[in-house]
Amino acid sequence: MAVEQSRRDFIGMAFGGFAAAGGIIALGAMKKTWDPLPSVQSAGFITVDLSPMKEGEVQTIQWRGKPIFILKKSADMPKNEKRDITTGGSTYAVMIGLCTHLGCIPTWMPATKQFKCACHGGEFDASGINTFGPPPRPMDIPPFKIDGAKLVLGEEGPEYKKLVPKKA
Amino acid sequence: MAEIRKATGFIDWLDQRLAVNKFIKVMMTEYWIPKNINFLWAMGVVLMVLFMVLIVSGIFLLMYYKPDIKLAFDSVNYTIMQEVEYGWLWRHMHGVAASAIFLVIYIHMFTGIYYGSYKKGREVIWLTGMALFGMFSAEAFSGYMLPWGQMSYWAAQVITNLFGGIPVIGDALVIWIRGDFLVADATLTRFFMLHVLLLPLVILLLIAVHFYSLRMPHVNNQDSEEFDFDVESKKYLDGKKVESKVVPFWPVFLSKDFFVVGVALTIFFYLVCFHFDFAMDPINFEPANNMKTPPHIYPEWYFLWSYEVLRGFFFDIAGVPAMKIGLAAFGFANVIFMLLPFLDRNPMHTAPAHKRPAFFIWFWLLLIDMIVLTVYGKLPPTGNNAWVGFGATIVFLALFILLPIITKMEANCKCNNGGCK
Numbered sequence: 001m002a003v004e005q006s007r008r009d010f011i012g013m014a015f016g017g018f019a020a021a022g023g024i025i026a027l028g029a030m031k032k033t034w035d036p037l038p039s040v041q042s043a044g045f046i047t048v049d050l051s052p053m054k055e056g057e058v059q060t061i062q063w064r065g066k067p068i069f070i071l072k073k074s075a076d077m078p079k080n081e082k083r084d085i086t087t088g089g090s091t092y093a094v095m096i097g098l099c100t101h102l103g104c105i106p107t108w109m110p111a112t113k114q115f116k117c118a119c120h121g122g123e124f125d126a127s128g129i130n131t132f133g134p135p136p137r138p139m140d141i142p143p144f145k146i147d148g149a150k151l152v153l154g155e156e157g158p159e160y161k162k163l164v165p166k167k168a
Numbered sequence: 169m170a171e172i173r174k175a176t177g178f179i180d181w182l183d184q185r186l187a188v189n190k191f192i193k194v195m196m197t198e199y200w201i202p203k204n205i206n207f208l209w210a211m212g213v214v215l216m217v218l219f220m221v222l223i224v225s226g227i228f229l230l231m232y233y234k235p236d237i238k239l240a241f242d243s244v245n246y247t248i249m250q251e252v253e254y255g256w257l258w259r260h261m262h263g264v265a266a267s268a269i270f271l272v273i274y275i276h277m278f279t280g281i282y283y284g285s286y287k288k289g290r291e292v293i294w295l296t297g298m299a300l301f302g303m304f305s306a307e308a309f310s311g312y313m314l315p316w317g318q319m320s321y322w323a324a325q326v327i328t329n330l331f332g333g334i335p336v337i338g339d340a341l342v343i344w345i346r347g348d349f350l351v352a353d354a355t356l357t358r359f360f361m362l363h364v365l366l367l368p369l370v371i372l373l374l375i376a377v378h379f380y381s382l383r384m385p386h387v388n389n390q391d392s393e394e395f396d397f398d399v400e401s402k403k404y405l406d407g408k409k410v411e412s413k414v415v416p417f418w419p420v421f422l423s424k425d426f427f428v429v430g431v432a433l434t435i436f437f438y439l440v441c442f443h444f445d446f447a448m449d450p451i452n453f454e455p456a457n458n459m460k461t462p463p464h465i466y467p468e469w470y471f472l473w474s475y476e477v478l479r480g481f482f483f484d485i486a487g488v489p490a491m492k493i494g495l496a497a498f499g500f501a502n503v504i505f506m507l508l509p510f511l512d513r514n515p516m517h518t519a520p521a522h523k524r525p526a527f528f529i530w531f532w533l534l535l536i537d538m539i540v541l542t543v544y545g546k547l548p549p550t551g552n553n554a555w556v557g558f559g560a561t562i563v564f565l566a567l568f569i570l571l572p573i574i575t576k577m578e579a580n581c582k583c584n585n586g587g588c589k
């Protein structure tokens with residue numbers, strides 16, 4: 001009787017273990033199925049020519065489906081060493097144009113020289129630093145490389161690495 | 169197995185194989201409902217009917233809807249609305265029912281709170297009910313996104329972004345949920361699957377458990393009177409129908425429910441035909457544009473209260489960013505109702521709120537506060553609005569923190585009008 005019992009237990013445990021292993025593999029497969037497709041992940045690089053931009057003007061381009069703000073700073077806008085890009089004698093602020101609160105797209109207000117997020121009233125200054133409201137951090141800087149007067153988005157150049165301290 | 173005899177008729181044939189007579193007794197003719205309940209108890213049946221309306225209208229919409237970001241908007245706004253005969257009817261029925269079902273869910277829920285129907289043996293009903301509320305929210309949200317209009321798109325963007333607030337894995341999780349770096353085709357197709365298959369399945373299952381969990385503790389009544397269902401039902405079966413405190417679900421009780429359902433459906437079809445626009449946001453008649461956010465984003469009315477809790481904190485406190493506090497408050501608001509049976513520390517007391525003075529005040533404060541949150545959730549969060557929203561959020565949180573305290577005091581109080589028997 002006892003032998004019989006332990007034999008049954010063993011069969012039960014072996015079966016259970018086997019099923020658990022299969023279940024874990026299946027969960028892994030399900031997780032992977034929800035991952036972004038390779039074609040999405042390899043979303044390309046974009047080159048932007050900065051030379052035609054006027055001072056004080058904001059240009060919005062699309063990169064990986066996200067809006068990127070490029071602002072050519074005019075003389076009266078405060079510069080920000082830690083975030084601005086200087087090339088060819090002019091200063092630019094480049095940032096992912098998504099509010100760091102919940103991801104709305106803020107609008108540039110030329111009158112106050114601010115980006116305002118209408119969703120929950122967040123405000124950012126000309127360098128993309130959050131100055132009021134719920135956004136918890138400045139707008140993110142997209143990976144970029146400077147190539148003369150051109151900006152290549154998607155590639156991490158030395159200028160980018162300088163601005164963004166090593167990611168944890 | 170019992171011996172199968174030659175059947176005397178079709179019902180008997182079924183009865184021998186499926187025990188239909190027994191089933192009908194258990195579920196209908198000998199399922200006992202207290203007499204002493206008012207129209208608020210009919211909301212469950214109204215919900216069932218509305219859910220059926222959603223399924224049927226959904227099936228007809230499904231035949232023409234195209235889950236593809238290039239086609240979705242036109243398949244709804246052109247094909248279904250213009251080309252398909254009566255397509256507009258199905259769409260308006262679906263849209264209005266989605267909104268109306270939340271109104272009735274809230275009534276159902278607050279009825280349960282008012283009459284203490286969530287405790288003493290009825291905890292599972294409450295828990296499955298709140299789980300249903302969560303699933304219906306997910307169902308409504310995933311469906312809202314499908315027409316691929318501006319408001320749908322940005323609602324999806326904002327809501328999926330909420331998961332970014334989870335520590336460490338947040339950012340990766342958002343991309344995983346969306347299947348892309350932004351809300352895109354992959355997001356639409358998976359939400360489509362959730363909306364038409366997975367979530368409805370879960371909802372159906374939960375509804376079954378919700379009903380089943382009512383069978384043992386039985387329906388509560390207006391006075392939360394405790395009585396022996398066996399004794400009362402015996403009286404009824406013995407013909408002492410007036411004396412008995414219960415009636416069978418079918419046909420007696422349902423005849424009253426049918427009346428309420430009739431009134432509800434009259435209002436429903438009035439809305440469908442003449443005021444369908446209340447469930448349709450004008451901004452959603454503009455196709456989604458991922459490069460332009462509408463100036464003011466808000467969810468459908470039934471999510472406004474929790475949305476307002478989310479954005480109620482608009483300034484940092486003690487170095488904690490406002491956003492994190494908001495998210496935490498939002499998380500709190502979404503689970504706290506679930507815990508209600510355990511926060512109410514007056515275990516013996518299932519009396520209705522008007523017999524529990526402190527709880528009575530608590531109940532109405534909660535209801536009023538949620539209405540305030542709902543109203544301000546729709547207004548732009550600037551100036552005074554932000555402060556009202558903040559205040560109402562604090563009141564909301566405080567009420568739930570106070571609940572265990574006031575109910576404990578109530579349980580300890582010996583006086584008669586302190587709420588104890």
Ligand code: FES
Binds near residue numbers: 118121
């Ligand atoms: S998304 Fe910008 S303030 Fe909330």
